[in-house]
Amino acid sequence: MNYYQFFRQFYNLIITLFITIAVMMRKFLLILPIIALLQSFASMANAQTEGYDGRHPVFNGYLTDDAPKPVNLHHYRDNIVFLVFWATWCQRCVKQLKIMDSLYNAAENKKIIFLPINIDFRGVQLVQKAYESYGIKNLRPVTDEFGKSVKYMNVSVLPTTIVLDENGVTRKRIIGQRKWNIDYINRIILDVKESQETEQTQKIETFKDNQLKQ
Secondary structure, X not given: OOHHHHHHHHHHHHHHHHHHHHHHHHHHHHHHHHHHHHHHHHHXXXXXXXXXXXXXXXXXXXXXXXXXXXXXXXXHOOOEEEXXXXXXXXXXXXXXXXXXXXXXXXHHHOOEEEEEEEOOOOOXXXXXXXXXXXXXXXXXXXXXXXXXXXXXXXXOOOOEEEEEOOOOOEEEEEEXXXXXXXXXXXXXXXXXXXXXXXXXOOEEEEHHHHHOOO
């Protein structure tokens, strides 16, 4: 075989390879819309089992406690639930948890549940150690190691407290530090009831707004 024949075979091989790639790309481009459509249906299906549809947060499968077992918000139906997003390095968060821990029994009598969600992403053991260090005895140690709840609930500031009504509908978002006491909690309950009557799905209250009221 001379150089010309070798070059000719190599050239034919390259041409065949490019044609094969072109055919595969054409087929891929044809099925790309189908893939996109399937992905959209998959996202819709996932939103029903985990995530947040704007009203009802569903955290099944990735919030875990010290058992360890998944935390299912449906178990708290018929209660007003305070979801508290916090981290061990956030001193304002720790202060809030300590106060809620002291108010736990009084709140439970009013069918109020305080559910802190730790977002240190270091496991529930860290939460347990933090609780022991802070003297927290009543609150459930819960962690979201993958940050999905933060994403779905659009949490960007710590602490953030999201209040759900008895049906799991988001009624109030409290951003930043507060003077947590039983009077303030009673005011929140009134806000929740008012939101239910007016079908307002979420009332946002920032630290700056709240300072004008306290």
